[in-house]
Amino acid sequence: MTTDIVVSAPGKVILHGEHSVVYGKVAVASSLNLRCFVHAAISKDGDVTLDLPDVNICRKWSVASLENNLLPRLELCHDSHGHPSPPTEKSLHRLKQFAEIDTEESESRHLAIISFLYLYCYIGQRSKEQSGLPPIHVRMISQLPVGAGLGSSAAFSVCLAAVLLQLTGQATPSVHPEEQGDSNSAKGAVWKWSLDDLLLINKWAFLGEKIIHGHPSGIDNSVSTLGGAIRFQNKQITTVEKMPSIKILLTNTNVPRSTKTLVAYVKNKHDKFPEVMGPVLQAMEGLAERSIKVYGHMFDRPDKWQGYSQLEVSFSF
Ligand SMILES: Nc1ncnc2c1ncn2[C@@H]1O[C@H](COP(=O)(O)OP(=O)(O)O)[C@@H](O)[C@H]1O
Numbered sequence: 001m002t003t004d005i006v007v008s009a010p011g012k013v014i015l016h017g018e019h020s021v022v023y024g025k026v027a028v029a030s031s032l033n034l035r036c037f038v039h040a041a042i043s044k045d046g047d048v049t050l051d052l053p054d055v056n057i058c059r060k061w062s063v064a065s066l067e068n069n070l071l072p073r074l075e076l077c078h079d080s081h082g083h084p085s086p087p088t089e090k091s092l093h094r095l096k097q098f099a100e101i102d103t104e105e106s107e108s109r110h111l112a113i114i115s116f117l118y119l120y121c122y123i124g125q126r127s128k129e130q131s132g133l134p135p136i137h138v139r140m141i142s143q144l145p146v147g148a149g150l151g152s153s154a155a156f157s158v159c160l161a162a163v164l165l166q167l168t169g170q171a172t173p174s175v176h177p178e179e180q181g182d183s184n185s186a187k188g189a190v191w192k193w194s195l196d197d198l199l200l201i202n203k204w205a206f207l208g209e210k211i212i213h214g215h216p217s218g219i220d221n222s223v224s225t226l227g228g229a230i231r232f233q234n235k236q237i238t239t240v241e242k243m244p245s246i247k248i249l250l251t252n253t254n255v256p257r258s259t260k261t262l263v264a265y266v267k268n269k270h271d272k273f274p275e276v277m278g279p280v281l282q283a284m285e286g287l288a289e290r291s292i293k294v295y296g297h298m299f300d301r302p303d304k305w306q307g308y309s310q311l312e313v314s315f316s317f
């Protein structure tokens with residue numbers, strides 16, 4: 001059994017279509033060179049530990065209490081497409097009770113605990129390695145600012161899904177043949193996931209995102225799982241093959257905000273003013289499609305400056 005692993009996943013920037021992607025419009029996102037790292041191991045003390053120093057959380061539970069007091073009280077069901085469903089109202093209440101989180105007013109950072117417990121129970125009970133839930137120690141550290149729109153929650157969810165699937169034998173990376181590292185051991189080697197495993201990780205990471213976000217489009221977890229740049233619409237992912245290397249200045253205002261609250265704010269506007277919001281979302285899609293073409297031209301031609309001025313038109317709208 002795998003006992004000691006490190007996994008990382010990148011943050012993202014949504015270049016076009018932030019928010020409109022939630023309403024099925026085309027969006028473009030690119031991964032960033034800022035990553036979330038998780039170290040996970042089978043623990044020797046028989047406990048489950050969740051250590052999240054970035055959000056000042058460290059919790060420990062015994063496997064026995066998780067198996068006896070939480071797992072049997074959760075409604076773990078699949079939707080009509082066979083995908084794992086987010087917690088029902090009842091399950092959410094029980095998760096919060098178990099984690100001793102205020103059931104009425106929980107902070108966004110506490111959703112990381114709920115997400116962990118739900119994914120741990122759901123994935124853990126399907127373990128191919130052992131009967132019963134595994135005792136594990138999980139520590140996560142991120143280079144991404146939390147709540148700054150760079151996909152910290154998605155990178156968190158991707159790392160979480162990947163380590164849980166790997167520790168329970170449901171997904172296994174293999175050493176990349178051309179990058180073996182030290183020939184006597186796997187140390188220094190580059191590990192790669194198969195596409196099937198990546199899609200499995202993405203599926204579970206989406207569940208984590210649903211817990212933290214409410215109603216995510218799925219773009220963040222998809223680009224964080226697959227890397228590179230993607231075009232995304234209604235859960236359909238296409239790699240943007242002709243993506244030029246461009247410079248983007250990202251500024252952290254140091255004013256954190258909750259994506260869940262912002263998405264709910266836009267939904268409220270959409271519900272109240274559909275005749276205004278409809279054309280706005282359509283226009284955003286037009287800009288996304290136009291920009292994909294500009295990226296293609298920039299990729300093909302060595303003189304990128306002309307492309308930058310065309311991109312400026314998209315961004316200045
Ligand atoms: N490094 C981390 N450690 C623990 N939880 C994290 C971390 N990064 C993100 N999260 C979870 O994601 C939430 C932030 O998500 P969100 O509001 O969508 O911001 P972002 O735009 O950064 O994704 C945090 O409150 C926490 O629940």
Ligand SMILES: C[C@@](O)(CCOP(=O)(O)O)CC(=O)O
Pocket residue numbers: 014017018019020021022148149150151152153154213215216217218219220259263
């Ligand atoms: C606002 C939205 O388009 C992107 C959210 O990104 P972030 O979690 O704020 O980094 C929501 C979504 O696509 O699910």
